[in-house]
Amino acid sequence: MGYVISRTGFESVIEKLGQQYRLYAPVRKVGEGRYTDVDVVRYDFVTKFDEIELEAKSDYAFKELLTPLSQTLFFFTENEVKEADFDDRDVIIFLRSCDMHAVKRLDAIYLENKFADPFYERIRKRVKFALIGCAHSYEDCFCVDMGTNRTTEGYLFSIDVAGDEIKSDVACPDVAALFEAADAKAEEVVPAYVTENEVRVTVPEKVPNEIYKHGMWDEYTARCINCGRCNFVCPTCTCYTMQDVFYTDNGKVGERRRVGASCMVDGYTNVAGGGQYRRTNGERMRFKVLHKVYDFRKRFGYDMCVGCGRCDMVCPEYISFANCINKLNDAVNELEGGASK
Ligand code: SF4
Ligand code: SF4
Structure with missing residues (x-):
């Protein structure tokens, strides 16, 4: 069912939802961007409709709400372990x-990869979604070619601002009751979605083994500074590492944390004996790119990258992931045509 509702009416819907749920949305942080006087848009707790940034795309993804950057899993003493408490509000x-x-x-990754991760699962069970319609594409988006430009299910309601009114496709009967109580007008609503982006990518269907030694990766050894920013803004990067933090000098009491990790930074592939699987930044880029647009698909049937373009927005070296996908496709075509670099 769909509704058209006044801004005031929608504000009251948000206020009522805020009494039942914790609401998280993109919020503009004025002057908190990476340069002086530059804003940043990132996810934060909101209680009012006008706190939500609906025009700009968020610089950082929502994923820390599902996979916190630092999460205490359990506490330990000499002979006891206690699982960490967690916030169980919806x-x-x-x-x-x-x-x-x-x-x-x-x-x-966390629920269907052989077994369900209990720490992710207990958070995920508490989380529902509202869809923000996209009336237009943003600078670095390539969602259309990645097939992620449209969502038709999985949300409680959608939001599209149309002048002084809000249009919502409402899937949840409880939320629909809030719209009706706020005098919303029933009307069919299709959430806005983009049908073309300026940035286009062609993802290769198959990647021959020769790509692992291809010269295309040398460019990234020269340009990438392995800062890992691309991983931390990416909504689909899921790697983490473990840290034991000891409270006392004798090292018998402390906590185990799971913290975000980046496949681009030093140390990620270190192994015992001083070994390191991917030393150059080009090798790390190869691993990341193939994971995003090939290896994940081999396992799950669709690509991991959703074409949000955030990694392109944040890279201090102006490395474009979209360009990298297209260069990969060119290299694959060249290899399949018999030529090799
Ligand atoms: S464009 Fe793809 S790789 Fe880059 S941040 Fe978005 S999902 Fe991650
Ligand atoms: S953000 Fe750019 S420079 Fe930093 S690790 Fe990623 S590709 Fe390399």
């Missing part, structure tokens, strides 16, 4: 279509 996260598709990737 949550609604406001997401655009590409990020709704990113949730599917997170679920695949």
Whole structure:
């Protein structure tokens, strides 16, 4: 069912939802961007409709709400272990279509990858979504070619601002009751979605083994500074590492934390004996790119990258992931045509 509702009416819907759920949405942080006087848009707790940034795309993804950057799993003493408490209140996260598709990737990794991760599962069970319609594409988006530009299910309601009114496709009967109590007008609503992006990518269907030694990766050894920013803004990067933090000098009391990790930074592939699987930044880029647009698909049947373009927005070296996918496709065509670099 769909509704058209006044801004005031929608504000009252949000206020009522806020009494039942913790609401998280993109919020503009004025002056908190990476340069002086630059804003940043990132996810934060909201209680009012006008706190939600609906025009700009968020610089950082929502994923820390499902996979915290630092999460205490349990506490230990000499002879006891206690699982960490967690906040079990229900949550609604406001997401655009590409990020709704990113949730599917997170679920695949944490719930369908041989066994369900209990720490992810207990958070995920508490989380529902509201869809932010995309009336237009943003600078670095390539969602259309990644097939993530449209979402038709998995949300409680959608939001599209149309002048002084809000249009919502409402899937949840309880939320529909809130719209009706706020004098919303029933009308069929299709959430806005983009049908073309300026950035286009062609993802190769198959990748021959020769790609692992291809010269295309040398460019990234020269340009990438292995800062890992691309991983931390990506809604589908899921890697983590473990840290034991000891409270006392004797090292018998402490906590185990799971913290975010990046396949681009030093140390990620270190192994005992001083070994390191991927030393150059080009090798790390190769691993990341093939994981996003090939290896994940071999396992789950669809690509991991959702084309949100955040990694392109954040890279200090102006490395474009979209260009990298296209260069990969060119290299694959060249290899399949018999030529090799
Ligand atoms: S790889 Fe880049 S474009 Fe793809 S989902 Fe991650 S941040 Fe978005
Ligand atoms: S953000 Fe750019 S420079 Fe930093 S690790 Fe990623 S590709 Fe390399």
